[in-house]
Amino acid sequence: METSTLRASIKYIIGIVSLQLLILIPTFAQVDTLWYYHPDHNEPHGYSIIQSSNDTNNGKIEHHFINSDVVAEEYYLINGKKYGTYRSFYESGTLREFHIYSGDVLNGEYTAYNTSGKITVKGVYKKGVKRGYWAFLEERCFGHYKKDEKHRKWKCFDGAGKLESRVFYHYGTLLTYDKKENKEKKKSNAAKKKSKSDPKVEANKVNNPRFRDNIYLGQRVYILEVSGSSMEQKVEGKVAQILTKSSFNGLGIKVMLENGKKGRVVEFIDYPSTEH
Numbered sequence: 001m002e003t004s005t006l007r008a009s010i011k012y013i014i015g016i017v018s019l020q021l022l023i024l025i026p027t028f029a030q031v032d033t034l035w036y037y038h039p040d041h042n043e044p045h046g047y048s049i050i051q052s053s054n055d056t057n058n059g060k061i062e063h064h065f066i067n068s069d070v071v072a073e074e075y076y077l078i079n080g081k082k083y084g085t086y087r088s089f090y091e092s093g094t095l096r097e098f099h100i101y102s103g104d105v106l107n108g109e110y111t112a113y114n115t116s117g118k119i120t121v122k123g124v125y126k127k128g129v130k131r132g133y134w135a136f137l138e139e140r141c142f143g144h145y146k147k148d149e150k151h152r153k154w155k156c157f158d159g160a161g162k163l164e165s166r167v168f169y170h171y172g173t174l175l176t177y178d179k180k181e182n183k184e185k186k187k188s189n190a191a192k193k194k195s196k197s198d199p200k201v202e203a204n205k206v207n208n209p210r211f212r213d214n215i216y217l218g219q220r221v222y223i224l225e226v227s228g229s230s231m232e233q234k235v236e237g238k239v240a241q242i243l244t245k246s247s248f249n250g251l252g253i254k255v256m257l258e259n260g261k262k263g264r265v266v267e268f269i270d271y272p273s274t275e276h
Contacts, residue, residue, distance in 0.1 A: 007275055020163060034199075075101065083165070114138070130176065135206055140164075147171065193194065205270060209265040212271040214246050215239060223263030224253060235261050 057080040063072045073088040079202070082101035091094050094117050100108030106125035113121050123134035136142070143154030149172030158164045168175045205211045217239055224231035225235045237257030244253045252264030 134162050143169075161241050207268065209268060210249055212242065212244055212249075212253050214268075215242050215253050215265060216272070217242070219256070219268070219270045219272075221265045222267040223257065223261070224252070224266050225263040234266070235263060237261060239265075 003253065014139060019234070047169070049120045056077075057151050058077055060076050062074045064070065065072050069095050070091060070092070071087075071089055072091075073086070075082050075086040081104045083103065084101065086097070086099050086101055088096045092115065094115060095113050097112050098111075099106055099110040102108070106129040107127055108125060110121070110125055111122050112121040118137075120138045121136055123130060123145070126131045126132075130145035131147075132144060133145065134145055139156065140158070141154060141156040143150060144152050148151075150169040151171055152168065154167050154169060155163060156165045207215060215221070219239045220236065221239060223237070225233050234259070237259050239255045240258040241256040242253065242256055244261065249264075252266055254264050255260065256262045
């Protein structure tokens with residue numbers, strides 16, 4: 001009898017002590033560590049996870065940088081899924097990203113900032129995919145997304161605000177190239193064609209006044225001058241300026257003579273040579 005009474009007393013005392021310890025010892029949320037790469041550094045930075053709600057599946061969640069009170073990110077959980085606004089921050093406390101979740105899926109406005117607080121990216125997500133007008137301000141490029149792919153017209157500008165390129169996409173497939181690149185490509189192709197001239201054309205080019213290469217300054221030629229009465233007159237003189245810009249003209253290369261008269265060359269007095 002005495003033994004059972006003693007055992008009961010010991011159990012009672014242990015129970016009281018355990019209860020007092022539970023009351024006195026504070027309960028802390030588990031601290032874990034996540035790592036991310038800061039855009040201005042190569043080394044990974046870490047932040048600790050501290051949950052402000054005892055229920056890990058519901059309420060506001062805050063993540064703080066390690067050994068700091070600065071919030072790294074904050075968002076809201078409902079039944080374990082993100083809903084509503086999400087914000088992340090740089091270690092300086094400057095806002096880094098803002099977007100909206102709906103059941104762990106991006107759905108709504110998206111904005112990214114640089115370390116100075118200036119907007120770098122602005123756009124909209126719908127059901128987890130990019131959609132509508134997006135602006136990439138650091139690259140100075142603007143355009144539309146459809147089904148998470150670049151679609152329709154995209155423009156990029158230089159530092160002075162002048163149009164640098166304009167391209168068109170069809171669901172991520174580039175349809176047209178940069179304007180400047182196209183221009184250079186056309187020039188290159190034209191130069192290649194010129195270097196591979198048809199032998200027949202080269203033969204017809206000899207002593208032909210319709211080719212600009214056969215005209216040179218100081219050359220004596222005959223031109224057809226159009227007078228005020230629209231009558232053409234054959235005039236002799238020395239070439240002072242070649243007015244036709246193209247390499248060929250079917251009516252003849254237009255020049256201005258040293259006497260100031262203008263017209264198209266119809267005949268040579270001084271024939272072209274490789275020496276001029």
